[in-house]
Every structure is written in C-alpha cells, then in structure tokens.
Amino acid sequence: MPTVDDYVARIEGTCGEEKDIIVVFKYDKKDEAIANIRKKAELKNTLAGIILEMSFKDVSFRVYTSGKAIFRSIKSKEELYKILASLLL
Amino acid sequence: MHTLSLEATDMFETARERIAKFINAKDSAEIIFVRSTTEAINLVAYSWGLRNLKRGDELLVSLMEHHSNIVPWEIISKINGFTIKYAKVNPDGTLNYEDFENKFSSKTKIACLSHVSNVSGVINNVKRIAKVAHEHDALMLVDGAQSVPHMPIDVRDLDADFLAFSGHKMLGPTGIGVLYAKKTFLEKMDPFQGGGEMIKEVSFSGAKEQCDISLNDPPWKFEAGTPNICGAIALSEAVKYLQRIGMDQVQGHECFLTNYAIKRMQECSKVTLHGPTDTALKCGIIPFSVQGLSSHDVALFCDNYGIMIRSGFHCAQPLHQVFKLQSSARASFYIYNTREEIDRFIEVLKEIEKL
Numbered sequence: 001m002p003t004v005d006d007y008v009a010r011i012e013g014t015c016g017e018e019k020d021i022i023v024v025f026k027y028d029k030k031d032e033a034i035a036n037i038r039k040k041a042e043l044k045n046t047l048a049g050i051i052l053e054m055s056f057k058d059v060s061f062r063v064y065t066s067g068k069a070i071f072r073s074i075k076s077k078e079e080l081y082k083i084l085a086s087l088l089l
Numbered sequence: 090m091h092t093l094s095l096e097a098t099d100m101f102e103t104a105r106e107r108i109a110k111f112i113n114a115k116d117s118a119e120i121i122f123v124r125s126t127t128e129a130i131n132l133v134a135y136s137w138g139l140r141n142l143k144r145g146d147e148l149l150v151s152l153m154e155h156h157s158n159i160v161p162w163e164i165i166s167k168i169n170g171f172t173i174k175y176a177k178v179n180p181d182g183t184l185n186y187e188d189f190e191n192k193f194s195s196k197t198k199i200a201c202l203s204h205v206s207n208v209s210g211v212i213n214n215v216k217r218i219a220k221v222a223h224e225h226d227a228l229m230l231v232d233g234a235q236s237v238p239h240m241p242i243d244v245r246d247l248d249a250d251f252l253a254f255s256g257h258k259m260l261g262p263t264g265i266g267v268l269y270a271k272k273t274f275l276e277k278m279d280p281f282q283g284g285g286e287m288i289k290e291v292s293f294s295g296a297k298e299q300c301d302i303s304l305n306d307p308p309w310k311f312e313a314g315t316p317n318i319c320g321a322i323a324l325s326e327a328v329k330y331l332q333r334i335g336m337d338q339v340q341g342h343e344c345f346l347t348n349y350a351i352k353r354m355q356e357c358s359k360v361t362l363h364g365p366t367d368t369a370l371k372c373g374i375i376p377f378s379v380q381g382l383s384s385h386d387v388a389l390f391c392d393n394y395g396i397m398i399r400s401g402f403h404c405a406q407p408l409h410q411v412f413k414l415q416s417s418a419r420a421s422f423y424i425y426n427t428r429e430e431i432d433r434f435i436e437v438l439k440e441i442e443k444l
Contacts, residue, residue, distance in 0.1 A: 015401035016409075016416025018383045047444055050393050062386065066393045070385055 004084045007033040011080065021080060023069045030067030037063055037087045059083055101318050104325030105308070111328045112252065113243040114269055121268040121275075121308045122321045126234040127157040129253030129268035130201075132281040132311060133230055134161035140279060142198055144170035149192050149200040149227075151176045151184055152411055155207050156404040158232045162201065171198075178411045182209035182364030190221050199228040204236035208405045208419065209364030210347070210374030212236070219248045228274070234258060238423070239343055239372050241336040244269055256320060260327035260424075265320030268311070275307035284313035331424075339424050343373035346422040346431060350375055353435045354420075359442040363412050373422035376403075376412075379441055384418040387441060394437045396430075 010024040025033040037054065044060075045053035052063040061071045074080045102117070109117040123129045138161075142148060148162055152175050166173055176189035184202075193200070200222040204215050219229040230251040236242060237252070238259030244252055249269070256265035270278075280287050287310050289303045304310050331339060351366045359380040365371055379387050384400035391398050399419045402409050409416065420434065 014383075014385045014416075015404075015406075016384060018385065018415050020383055020385045022385065022389070045444075048440065051390065051444070053444075062389070064389050064393055066389075068389055068392070070383075070389060072383075 002089055004081055004088055007036075007088050008084065011077070018072070021071045021074050023071065023080075023084065025067040025069070027067060033088055034063055034065065034067075036089075037069075040087050056083065056087060097318055100322050101316065104321045107325045107328055108267055109269075111242075111332065112237065112269060113245050115245065116272055118307050119269055119272050119275065121270065121311045122316050123266045123268050124264055124317070125257075125266040126155075126232060126253045126255045127161075127266075129251075129266055130157055130230070130232065131161045132268055133251050133253075133270070134165050136278045136281045136311070137228075137274065138162065138165050138199070139169065142166070142169050142171040145196060146171040146198045147192075147194065147196040148173050149176060149189065149197055149202075149222075150174070151189060151202055151213075152178045152407045153182070153184065153206045153208070153211065153213075153405065154201070154203055154407070155232060155234065156406070158201050158203060158230075159407070172196075175407070178408060180411075182206065182211050182408075182412070183370060184211065184213050186214070186217065189218060193221055193225045193227065195225065197222070197225050197227040199230060201230040201232070203232040203234070205239070205372045205374075206364075206405070206408065207235050207374070208376050208403050208408050208417065210235075210371035210376075210421075211364060212240075212371055215249065216247045219250075223248065235372060235374070238331075238339075240340045250274060256324040256327065259324075260330060261324035262320050265317050265324050267324075270307075272307060275311070278311075280304060280310050280313065282311075282313040286316070287311065287313040334424065342424055343422050344368050346426055346428065347371070347373045347375065349428055350420060350422070350431045350434070353431060354438065356435065357438050357442060360438060363414065363417060375420045376417040377420065378414065378417055379438070382441065382444060384416040386444075387418040390441050390444075391434070391437055394433070396434055396437055 007025055007029045009026045012022045014020045041054040041056035050065045061069055063069045105120045106117045109120045162173055174192045177185040179185050202215055202218055205212050215231045222229040228250040231249040233252045233254040237254035250271050252269040254267050257263040287305050289305050291300050291302050293300050348368050354360050361378045363376040388398050388400035401416045
C-alpha cells in the first residue's frame, strides 16, 4: 500500500512571512506524483508546461515539473499530509 | 611524530600563514580556524563577550545584520544583562551612519557590523565605524562573510579588532571559516571550547583531587580538538587561486556584472529592485521582488531553468522589516558568472512576469 512518504523526499517550511511550504518529490517518483496530482486537482493555469497552477478543495498550489510543489495557507503538517494523501494516493 | 602527520601539520600552518597574508594580518597567530562566520562570531561572543560585557554595558549593532551577528549577542545579553543598541538603516538600505555614531557612548564596549550586507549588497564603511569605536575605547567586530570573498581586505587598514569570514563563499569548502583577531586580545581572551590541542599541560594533583591546566598560546588556544585540517588547506588553495586572479579583478568583474544585471532587470516591468542600484555603494548582490509572486515562487521558477537564486529572509529578518517586505528573492554573482548567464536570467524573469 503506497504512502505519502513513498513520493515525498522532503517538506520544507520557507522563511519569510508568507509561510509557504515546499514539497520536494523523490526524484524517481516525481513524474508519477505529478501525474497523480494532475488527475485529481484542477488545473487553473500553466506556464510553458513547467509550472502548473492548481487547486484542490479550496487549496491553491503550484507544481513545478522539476519535482517541487509550493503550497500556501496550510495551517499544519497534518493538514498538508491529508491533502498530499488525497492528491498522491 | 609520523611523517604524514608532520606534513599535515605543516600544510595546516602554511594555510594559516597564507590566509593571514591574504587579509594583511600582522601575525599568523591572529588567524583562528573555525567552522564558519557564525562560529567565529560565537567565539568572540562567548570568549570575549561573556566575560567582558556586564549589566550597564552597551553593544552596538545595525539592523542590516545577518542573524549570526545578532543572535549570539542576544543570547549572551540574556545571561549578562548588557544592552544591545540597534543602529538604523536608511530606506534605501544604506547604513544610517549618523544614528550608528550617535549611539556610541562611554558605555559602549563593542560595535559589530557587517562589511557587506548579505541582503542588499550594501558596503559599509567599517573603517569609519572602527575609528569611532576606538575613540570610545570600544572594540570593533566586522562580519566579513560577504566582503572577504569579493574585494581586497586589509585588516590593518580597517583597524578591525575582529573579522569573521567563511570558506564556502570564496571557492573553499563548507565547514571551514576564519576568525581574525588582534593578538593582544587573543592573549587576554579565555578559550571558547576545551579539549586537546588548546592546552600545554593537564596535570593531575592527587592531593588536590583536580587537574591543573595551562593553556596553549593563540591561535591553538582557540582550536580545541582535531581541527578541520583538509578544510583549512583547501581554503588556502582557494585563496591562492583568488590571489592569482587578483582581488581587484574579482571586484571589478562583479561590479561589471552587477551593473549589467541591474540595468537589464530594470527592463522587467513587474520586477522591483530593493536597496541601492548604484554599484559604487554595493557588491554583487541584488535583492528583488516580482509583483504578485512570493520570493519562493520566483526561486522555484528559476530553479526549473537551472538558475540558483535565494529566497526568503536570507537570515536577515530585521532588514526585511525595514524594507517592509515579506521576503525577497536575491540574485548574486561571483567570478564564475558571465554576462550571458545574466541574459538568460533576464529571459527567465520575463517568463515569470507572464505568470
């Protein structure tokens, strides 16, 4: 049974007042992770195919094809894990 | 006494001599190898500050400092009860010299100032502040993390009592840094850490049930334990490489790149530059924001194109409060960067503006 940790290498809170959270996907799983996210989240906008502006259940985030995603307005790690579980699994 | 260990010691001490000459220190004993600029400042805070700063004393620092030139002092001020005074920064990011100098008093024991801001690239006239500090019988600590790699440094001309810098910002490895300190202070200061190498003798007295310790001479008194020998030698090689190029050349190249980048970034309508744009006032660091995007978005976007910039507070939150910024993106240059790379960076910035 896959888990969020199968896809995620690291979760980093950013410094700065924005309190963004950056999710770094595992290199060998990034394409699969992005494909899963694309199936579940709504694509709002894309730039040159490398940035995907997406939303899922009132949460907006950007996915970068380099294998990173930036989430905003997430209150806790638990909340982020729930969202990632819904998106990835 | 093994041949290889003697060779290693010889190379380590030769590295110290080269680095001393690089910054024009009077004596190689004034060079202490540490892990980083941060550790160098902590060494001064704990070895000198903890023993010399008392309730009623004052320490001066500016609002443009990296956290590593704020936090160690704040920590020991909680222990000793001395006062830290923060000098203002002008809205354009330059130091408010009048405010800094007016804050000196007979209570001031030390002034701590970055030579170059790691956020704005602003070059501070540390020689001027050192002169005022010495007129008040205060010491001067210079955070040289962003200046030593980028310009010729002469500690005797600056008349800094302490200068801290890191290896990894000047083509050396991580985990090696330097504290320069005038020998007269090092002789009086107690060690930062205890262990091997920093002592001459540890003799156990059975009658007293204790060990009597006699400390080594500077700089070894401040280098407890096995030092980062490889790091020091590698830093010395980096210094040799920079010397071969010439620090004037390094500075000139960065100045050219910074001028060019500023001019080109000003073509981008959604890009706002922070701090001064006159390269006579600054080094090769350009903080900026892109309208409607967080600095982290900008950094991730650039990363997609293989362009490395930094985002966030850059460990200098108070300066971001001065600039009224939630965070900033920061482009910075060194000797290996080219005009063509800046052109590519501008192309990427123009793509970001489409977001």
